[in-house]
Amino acid sequence: IARLTGVGKEYQVGDQTIVALKPVDLEINEGELVLIIGPSGSGKTTLLSLIGCVIYPSYGELFVNELLVNEMSQKQLAALRLNSIGFVFQSFNLIAPLNAFDNVLMPLQLKGIPSAIAKKKAEAALDLVGMLDRKKSLPKQLSGGQQQRVAIARALVTDPKLILCDEPTASLDASSISTVMNELVSLARSGKGVCVVTHDPRLIAYADRVIKVDGGQATEISKEGLT
Amino acid sequence: IARLTGVGKEYQVGDQTIVALKPVDLEINEGELVLIIGPSGSGKTTLLSLIGCVIYPSYGELFVNELLVNEMSQKQLAALRLNSIGFVFQSFNLIAPLNAFDNVLMPLQLKGIPSAIAKKKAEAALDLVGMLDRKKSLPKQLSGGQQQRVAIARALVTDPKLILCDEPTASLDASSISTVMNELVSLARSGKGVCVVTHDPRLIAYADRVIKVDGGQATEISKEGLT
Numbered sequence: 001i002a003r004l005t006g007v008g009k010e011y012q013v014g015d016q017t018i019v020a021l022k023p024v025d026l027e028i029n030e031g032e033l034v035l036i037i038g039p040s041g042s043g044k045t046t047l048l049s050l051i052g053c054v055i056y057p058s059y060g061e062l063f064v065n066e067l068l069v070n071e072m073s074q075k076q077l078a079a080l081r082l083n084s085i086g087f088v089f090q091s092f093n094l095i096a097p098l099n100a101f102d103n104v105l106m107p108l109q110l111k112g113i114p115s116a117i118a119k120k121k122a123e124a125a126l127d128l129v130g131m132l133d134r135k136k137s138l139p140k141q142l143s144g145g146q147q148q149r150v151a152i153a154r155a156l157v158t159d160p161k162l163i164l165c166d167e168p169t170a171s172l173d174a175s176s177i178s179t180v181m182n183e184l185v186s187l188a189r190s191g192k193g194v195c196v197v198t199h200d201p202r203l204i205a206y207a208d209r210v211i212k213v214d215g216g217q218a219t220e221i222s223k224e225g226l227t
Numbered sequence: 228i229a230r231l232t233g234v235g236k237e238y239q240v241g242d243q244t245i246v247a248l249k250p251v252d253l254e255i256n257e258g259e260l261v262l263i264i265g266p267s268g269s270g271k272t273t274l275l276s277l278i279g280c281v282i283y284p285s286y287g288e289l290f291v292n293e294l295l296v297n298e299m300s301q302k303q304l305a306a307l308r309l310n311s312i313g314f315v316f317q318s319f320n321l322i323a324p325l326n327a328f329d330n331v332l333m334p335l336q337l338k339g340i341p342s343a344i345a346k347k348k349a350e351a352a353l354d355l356v357g358m359l360d361r362k363k364s365l366p367k368q369l370s371g372g373q374q375q376r377v378a379i380a381r382a383l384v385t386d387p388k389l390i391l392c393d394e395p396t397a398s399l400d401a402s403s404i405s406t407v408m409n410e411l412v413s414l415a416r417s418g419k420g421v422c423v424v425t426h427d428p429r430l431i432a433y434a435d436r437v438i439k440v441d442g443g444q445a446t447e448i449s450k451e452g453l454t
């Protein structure tokens with residue numbers, strides 16, 4: 001679903017050049033759950049944002065659904081993300097004036113899904129993450145873990161081919177973590193491509209493949225090599 | 228340093244009454260590291276926000292430094308927080324247009340600390356969390372874990388009596404976690420009151436006392452009872 005060839009990212013901060021990600025070759029396939037693990041500041045969010053067409057590469061070529069992403073306009077990228085990608089952001093990015101239900105409903109409305117069907121899908125997604133009883137609450141009325149769960153529901157509600165989650169369990173307790181991870185595994189089994197960024201090694205158990213990121217360097221490692 | 232008698236918090240959401248925290252008696256003493264642990268949505272942030280004078284109780288009395296907080300004005304509370312409390316927020320609350328250095332410097336400037344001394348303290352705090360080389364970066368130019376570390380530096384820079392941390396390690400990797408937790412333990416040993424909210428049971432090892440929160444109910448439990 002996603003293919004990176006020599007893709008890297010740099011930022012300019014004043015007179016400093018920050019290499020967020022060194023050039024990497026990588027493929028994300030349907031039916032797999034890929035874990036991206038590494039220390040703070042190592043480049044995990046950068047790698048996921050490139051795969052998810054949220055930022056442009058500084059070098060290399062990025063293909064999603066066999067389309068070359070580098071040349072696409074912001075408008076084309078937005079359409080690609082809406083139709084094919086579900087993204088759980090590290091800081092959730094919920095829309096502050098909308099309640100939980102409307103946050104989850106929004107991608108379906110943008111896709112023009114008929115209202116009655118959209119509402120059923122939004123309720124099912126909230127129910128899955130245990131947030132249906134708080135559907136009328138605004139983000140600021142929810143705890144950190146509750147906001148994270150609404151963000152997860154929103155990413156899954158459009159049934160995307162590629163599901164990208166940036167530390168989706170950082171604010172969750174043990175039972176919510178296993179609910180979310182088991183759901184991501186079953187989505188992978190049903191043919192989706194799933195990528196989870198984390199610094200929590202306990203999630204390795206759920207992964208089919210593991211990519212280690214350190215100081216901007218991404219390398220695939222075998223699960224067995226990790227204990 | 229902080230004493231709660233029958234303190235509870237409720238919110239009104241439309242026609243729903245949400246009990247965020249049931250009435251609880253609790254003391255936070257100097258020289259102790261108290262861990263507040265519990266599932267998502269259980270009331271941990273609410274409890275910490277009450278202790279830190281960020282929100283008013285719905286019932287009960289709250290004393291900080293022997294002062295009755297319930298009757299204080301917003302201005303008096305702001306002065307109390309500036310002089311006695313260091314707070315690491317669950318979503319960091321860094322000031323977006325200020326770089327890392329100026330974010331950490333700000334509480335010192337608000338206290339009227341002379342500029343040369345303030346700059347030294349801000350640099351030392353950033354150095355402690357390993358963020359000195361990024362002091363000119365804006366929050367949006369930093370990774371999640373880097374922002375969390377800047378938020379920790381800012382909470383510690385005024386040398387407060389009471390240090391309150393809401394999930395301070397949620398975005399950090401193993402080595403940053405032990406750096407931060409060891410520093411919090413040593414601050415407690417030097418006579419400060421330290422409260423850490425977390426859902427990560429691995430932090431229990433650093434705690435002197437443990438308070439479990441579940442469905443708004445806070446109860447003190449013995450460390451031994453937790454493995």
Ligand SMILES: Nc1ncnc2c1ncn2[C@@H]1O[C@H](COP(=O)(O)OP(=O)(O)OP(=O)(O)O)[C@@H](O)[C@H]1O
Nearest residue numbers: 011020040041042043044045046368369370371372
């Ligand atoms: N917009 C930006 N401008 C400058 N530097 C940036 C920007 N975005 C990211 N970086 C830098 O790129 C590096 C990698 O950042 P990234 O967010 O990918 O890390 P991460 O692995 O997700 O970290 P964490 O686990 O802390 O979230 C960091 O040093 C970060 O400060």
Ligand SMILES: Nc1ncnc2c1ncn2[C@@H]1O[C@H](COP(=O)(O)OP(=O)(O)OP(=O)(O)O)[C@@H](O)[C@H]1O
Nearest residue numbers: 141142143144145238247267268269270271272273
């Ligand atoms: N401003 C508010 N309005 C309405 N309800 C609120 C508000 N703030 C918190 N709550 C509710 O109070 C309960 C406790 O919230 P709190 O933020 O204390 O949980 P928490 O234990 O910190 O959770 P997490 O681990 O997910 O951060 C939750 O059900 C939350 O939705």
Ligand SMILES: [Mg+2]
Nearest residue numbers: 045090370371
């Ligand atoms: Mg990140």
Ligand SMILES: [Mg+2]
Nearest residue numbers: 143144272317
């Ligand atoms: Mg919380």
